[in-house]
Amino acid sequence: MSYQFDFLALLPYWREFALGVWLTLELSAIATVLGFVFGTLCAIGRSGGSPAVKWAIAAYVEVIRNTPLLVQIFLVYFGIATLGVHLSANFAAVAALVVNVTAYTCEIVRAGIESIHKAQLEAAECLGLSRAQTYWHVILRPAVERVYPALTSQYVLLMLASSITSQISAEELTAVANRIQSDTFRSFETYIVVGVLYILLSMVVRIGFGLFGLLVFVRRRKLGTSL
Secondary structure, eight states: OOOOOOGGGGGGGHHHHHHHHHHHHHHHHHHHHHHHHHHHHHHHHHHHSOHHHHHHHHHHHHHHHTSOHHHHHHIIIIIHHHTTOOOOHHHHHHHHHHHHHHHHHHHHHHHHHHTSOHHHHHHHHHTTOOHHHIIIIIIIHHHHHHHHHHHHHHHHHHHHHGGGGGGGTOOSHHHHHHHHHHHHOOHHHHHHHHHHHHHHHHHHHHHHHHHHHHHHOHHHHHHTOOO
């Protein structure tokens, strides 16, 4: 078997690769921000909400964590369309990713919230802090700081999982690669390039989260540990 690699055949498609990388980062960034916000709210509800709220959130988390992301994407894209609401591929991709990552963020942040010692809550009450101040300064910020490495890993996985949205024709990196390899018949070279690009994207995302952690968490900045 004598296979000759020809990566130069992919050079004319550099712009398509660049657009795919950009859309991958865009989808991941939007899903990360929204997933963190909704996931944190769910974690608060599951930790201190009414029994009905706790049950509803727990049921949602279990359903999402025990079904494949691809099935969730199909339900959002094709399922909603059967109800007469037609979503664009990119919008459906973001919606499905948000629904998925919110459940995982909920459990990660909830673990951080439950790690806060009750003595700290009693101290906050003695200091006369309001409920909002207690949640922000005593519970949420320390909780998120403790689980920040886990959140970082989850959001890197989210970026990699965005490749599945190519199944509904969202024009992210994998979808672009599928189209390029069908045009060039250079599947091996195309997916090697895509693999390298995903590795670089993972490194960039981790570095970005590391710098963000140093910026937001003062204690980590003093210790010189971003993750």
